[in-house]
Amino acid sequence: MGKLTGAVRGTDTADTADTADTATAGAAAGDGAAGGEPGELVLDLAEMPTRQVNAALRALPDGARARLVNPAGRHNLAVGLSRAVRVTVAGPAGYYVGGLGEAAEVTVDGPVGWGAGENLMSGTVRVRGAASQSAAASAHGGLVVVEGDASLRAGISLKGGRLAVAGDVGRYCAFLAQAGTILVGGDAGDALGDSLYEAVIYVAGRVRGLGTDARISDLTDADVAAVRALAAQAGFDHVDPENVTRVASARQLYHFDTAHHGAY
Amino acid sequence: MPHPDTIDGPNPWPADKRYPPHHTFGPPVIAEIRERAELGRYPIRGWGARRAVPDFDDLLLLTASASRYPLEGYRERCDTRTVLGARRAARPVVLDIPITIAGMSFGSLSAPAKEALGRAASLVGTSTTTGDGGMTPEERSASTTLVYQCLPSRYGFNPVDLRAADAVEIVLGQGAKPGGGGMLLGQKVGARVAGMRTLPEGVDQRSASRHPDWTGPDDLKIKIEEIREVTDWQVPVYVKIGATRVDHDVRLAVAAGADVVVVDGMQGGTGATQDAFIEHTGIPTLAAVRLAAEALADLRLTGDVGLIISGGVRTGADVAKALALGADAVSLGVAPLVALGCNAPTYRRLAARTDGAGGSGGPGDEPAAAFAGVEVDVTTEYAALGTAAGHCTHCHTGRCPVGVTTQDDELAARLDPELGAHRVANYLRALAMETAMLARACGKSDVHRLEPEDLVALTVEAAAMAGVPLAGTDWIPGR
Numbered sequence: 001m002g003k004l005t006g007a008v009r010g011t012d013t014a015d016t017a018d019t020a021d022t023a024t025a026g027a028a029a030g031d032g033a034a035g036g037e038p039g040e041l042v043l044d045l046a047e048m049p050t051r052q053v054n055a056a057l058r059a060l061p062d063g064a065r066a067r068l069v070n071p072a073g074r075h076n077l078a079v080g081l082s083r084a085v086r087v088t089v090a091g092p093a094g095y096y097v098g099g100l101g102e103a104a105e106v107t108v109d110g111p112v113g114w115g116a117g118e119n120l121m122s123g124t125v126r127v128r129g130a131a132s133q134s135a136a137a138s139a140h141g142g143l144v145v146v147e148g149d150a151s152l153r154a155g156i157s158l159k160g161g162r163l164a165v166a167g168d169v170g171r172y173c174a175f176l177a178q179a180g181t182i183l184v185g186g187d188a189g190d191a192l193g194d195s196l197y198e199a200v201i202y203v204a205g206r207v208r209g210l211g212t213d214a215r216i217s218d219l220t221d222a223d224v225a226a227v228r229a230l231a232a233q234a235g236f237d238h239v240d241p242e243n244v245t246r247v248a249s250a251r252q253l254y255h256f257d258t259a260h261h262g263a264y
Numbered sequence: 265m266p267h268p269d270t271i272d273g274p275n276p277w278p279a280d281k282r283y284p285p286h287h288t289f290g291p292p293v294i295a296e297i298r299e300r301a302e303l304g305r306y307p308i309r310g311w312g313a314r315r316a317v318p319d320f321d322d323l324l325l326l327t328a329s330a331s332r333y334p335l336e337g338y339r340e341r342c343d344t345r346t347v348l349g350a351r352r353a354a355r356p357v358v359l360d361i362p363i364t365i366a367g368m369s370f371g372s373l374s375a376p377a378k379e380a381l382g383r384a385a386s387l388v389g390t391s392t393t394t395g396d397g398g399m400t401p402e403e404r405s406a407s408t409t410l411v412y413q414c415l416p417s418r419y420g421f422n423p424v425d426l427r428a429a430d431a432v433e434i435v436l437g438q439g440a441k442p443g444g445g446g447m448l449l450g451q452k453v454g455a456r457v458a459g460m461r462t463l464p465e466g467v468d469q470r471s472a473s474r475h476p477d478w479t480g481p482d483d484l485k486i487k488i489e490e491i492r493e494v495t496d497w498q499v500p501v502y503v504k505i506g507a508t509r510v511d512h513d514v515r516l517a518v519a520a521g522a523d524v525v526v527v528d529g530m531q532g533g534t535g536a537t538q539d540a541f542i543e544h545t546g547i548p549t550l551a552a553v554r555l556a557a558e559a560l561a562d563l564r565l566t567g568d569v570g571l572i573i574s575g576g577v578r579t580g581a582d583v584a585k586a587l588a589l590g591a592d593a594v595s596l597g598v599a600p601l602v603a604l605g606c607n608a609p610t611y612r613r614l615a616a617r618t619d620g621a622g623g624s625g626g627p628g629d630e631p632a633a634a635f636a637g638v639e640v641d642v643t644t645e646y647a648a649l650g651t652a653a654g655h656c657t658h659c660h661t662g663r664c665p666v667g668v669t670t671q672d673d674e675l676a677a678r679l680d681p682e683l684g685a686h687r688v689a690n691y692l693r694a695l696a697m698e699t700a701m702l703a704r705a706c707g708k709s710d711v712h713r714l715e716p717e718d719l720v721a722l723t724v725e726a727a728a729m730a731g732v733p734l735a736g737t738d739w740i741p742g743r
Contacts, residue, residue, distance in 0.1 A: 076493050080490075095478075095483070115478070137476040153476070157417070157418060159462040176472060178461075258303075
């Protein structure tokens with residue numbers, strides 16, 4: 001790996017300065033000229049391969065900030081981060097942005113490809129645009145926010161994380177979701193909650209159709225509180241917590257039964 | 265052939281000999297139809313295919329004579345060292361023997377069984393593999409080299425364990441059920457298993473057959489890159505396939521960036537799968553290894569991309585033949601379980617230890633005398649399951665009488681991890697010695713120098729599948 005060619009300025013900790021050793025051409029400190037803020041590490045993806053970008057991000061200390069410019073839909077950006085850093089992707093990102101992350105806050109100013117925030121453990125992935133398929137797939141913890149629409153299978157296999165989509169979600173949202181919470185600010189497509197386990201879905205708009213073993217259930221005070229908190233954290237002011245549809249598992253398919261053959 | 269009764273009087277043959285056996289509707293088929301009619305479900309069981317298919321027993325090694333010089337069997341060195349994943353990973357997997365332990369989950373197996381396999385693998389310098397449900401701390405600490413599986417279910421999958429792994433295996437399928445997802449019936453989904461898998465306790469777990477966040481080889485390439493990024497390109501990435509369209513699948517796995525391709529033939533085992541899947545899908549390991557090896561050769565990647573073969577490997581002769589056909593290593597599942605005590609009529613209740621040996625975390629490779637105890641007969645427990653020692657494939661019930669495939673605390677306690685590790689390590693060493701012995705006899709100073717030219721087939725079918733000549737001829741059917 002090559003050395004940083006430009007000086008890192010505006011940093012105020014020795015730890016941050018150490019990141020210079022892991023960065024390469026294309027890295028610079030934000031001073032406004034490169035689109036970053038003071039103290040923010042700016043990485044120009046037009047000049048850096050993904051491996052060096054992620055290595056530089058992993059080397060950041062807790063509390064550090066970074067901005068990835070010219071992402072051009074690059075896959076696997078900011079994956080596997082394990083520190084409380086803030087990363088902004090200034091443009092579209094490809095597959096798995098912010099995936100397998102812990103503690104980090106990743107924001108994408110643009111649309112994203114498949115699996116945004118997949119297998120997230122903690123922290124946040126925020127998409128200021130639309131998300132393609134399988135957003136927040138298998139997320140164990142943390143929060144994935146999609147400020148636009150999300151395509152098919154959003155929240156598939158969810159394992160305790162939270163997903164908030166401001167707009168609509170496509171078919172099979174929450175397919176096989178095991179635990180966690182999904183809030184849909186718009187409409188939900190067909191087969192919502194198919195084969196759900198213990199995850200819970202709240203839909204502010206219309207539910208086009210339920211999947212196998214999913215059912216609409218009563219909204220409790222605890223649900224309203226949960227939706228209010230999640231909407232507030234996601235920044236959704238168009239969601240009325242007391243006027244959402246709650247979808248959960250009917251728990252009729254948890255065990256083998258001959259009578260279920262036609263159910264799936 | 266006996267005949268039915270005639271007008272001349274009763275047939276002298278006993279009733280069960282009076283007619284020839286019905287091939288299409290024989291007694292086993294009749295029993296299965298009756299079972300389906302009675303219970304309205306299909307059979308589920310453990311292990312791999314019962315049916316006879318061409319296998320490594322149908323091949324013979326052409327050891328040395330006048331045209332080849334053998335190495336001294338007990339004097340000259342024959343290397344068994346095996347390196348996997350050196351193409352891209354900073355830390356390739358380096359094994360002392362080309363025999364690894366396949367992925368089997370904690371859940372399907374008991375915690376002592378997983379720990380024993382890890383210890384055994386470490387004792388003989390090879391790797392073991394996690395399974396559906398994630399990595400347990402006991403398994404990680406017991407295993408010097410641990411391969412971490414990334415399965416469609418993603419149960420328990422997390423970046424901490426991912427970075428703690430020595431290799432990552434992305435599982436697309438397995439030989440017992442290519443195209444099918446995992447299965448763990450409710451009786452084995454106890455509190456710990458359920459917690460690791462984020463499932464309700466006691467649920468009949470039927471997990472996904474497709475990964476949740478990618479489809480197809482182009483996506484897989486991106487997924488592999490993600491795994492590499494998260495592991496900082498340190499460890500190899502394996503791709504495991506169930507053997508069906510092997511040529512295509514190996515090529516696609518390689519194109520996606522696999523460092524190692526694991527091909528699991530139809531004899532490969534399972535903890536619980538529908539019998540129809542086990543017996544009627546996929547292709548035999550013998551055919552799979554040849555197809556995979558030829559695909560890599562055609563891509564000029566033999567040796568660069570590793571090939572691990574699994575599914576019905578039992579002996580050092582099997583290992584030698586698999587290596588000769590082009591595998592870099594083999595992977596075993598059922599056989600190490602048998603070494604642990606699976607299907608034994610007894611388990612050993614160890615005498616209390618007073619010598620300070622043993623205890624959790626110890627090395628476990630102790631003399632057999634350290635494992636003195638009383639053999640406890642469990643034949644009645646097999647009978648209660650409707651089976652018998654030597655015939656049991658009832659892993660799915662969770663009532664394993666010898667503590668291997670159970671989550672019941674009392675049953676699991678019947679398997680001592682150190683004794684289990686001792687047995688499995690003995691078994692793996694014996695296989696490695698057999699492999700090297702046969703390689704020496706073929707004139708090879710390294711088991712990886714065995715080659716197809718060292719093999720002939722006993723049957724036309726095996727010759728065609730393995731791509732080696734029928735014994736006594738130079739005929740390879742189809743070539």
